[in-house]
Amino acid sequence: xxxxxxxxxxxxxxxxxxxxxxxxxxxxxxxxxxxxxxxxxxxxxxxxxxxxxxxxxxxxxxxxxxxxxxxxxxxxxxxxxxxxxxxxxxxxxxxxxxxxxxxxxxxxxxxxxxxxxxxxxxxxxxx
Numbered sequence: 023x024x025x026x027x028x029x030x031x032x033x034x035x036x037x038x039x040x041x042x043x044x045x046x047x048x049x050x051x052x053x054x055x056x057x058x059x060x061x062x063x064x065x066x067x068x069x070x071x072x073x074x075x076x077x078x079x080x081x082x083x084x085x086x087x088x089x090x091x092x093x094x095x096x097x098x099x100x101x102x103x104x105x106x107x108x109x110x111x112x113x114x115x116x117x118x119x120x121x122x123x124x125x126x127x128x129x130x131x132x133x134x135x136x137x138x139x140x141x142x143x144x145x146x147x148x149x
Contacts, residue, residue, distance in 0.1 A: 029072075033131055034064045040123040045099070048116025050107045059102040067094050067128075076132060084132055091128045092121050 041060030045051040051059065071094055076087050099120070103110050112120075 029131065030064070030068055033068060033072075033127065034061065036127040037064045037067075037124065040120055040127075044116050044120045044123075045112065048119070049103060049112035051103070051111075055102070055106050059099060062102070063095055063098040066098060067091055070094070072131070084129060087132055088125050088128050091124060095121060095124050 038057060038060040041056045041063070042053050045056035045059065046053055071087065071091055075090055079086055096117075099112065100110055103112055
């Protein structure tokens with residue numbers, strides 16, 4: 023459980039920093055709006071994607087999981103932008119940069135979150 027909370031905090035920090043830097047720079051978000059959007063994205067991504075969808079995917083489904091996270095980010099950021107500004111104001115460069123940072127973070131996050139399989143007969147490394 024502690025590993026789960028640590029992973030969630032790291033995910034929040036990375037997405038939060040990316041959000042509060044990129045969203046105001048490339049769109050019409052205030053820092054507070056960007057931070058709230060990043061918090062919502064982190065929580066939805068973690069509880070829906072990482073704890074619900076990721077465990078159901080095969081061990082080598084990192085690309086599928088990252089694509090699911092990207093679609094979730096597009097929906098959350100797009101809806102937040104629309105709700106805040108009445109239109110999508112985030113420019114193409116901001117989308118690309120934000121989604122690239124998210125994909126890199128998620129790749130490392132999934133490697134850390136997914137348990138290492140234990141060989142039959144004991145602990146990892148015993149052959």
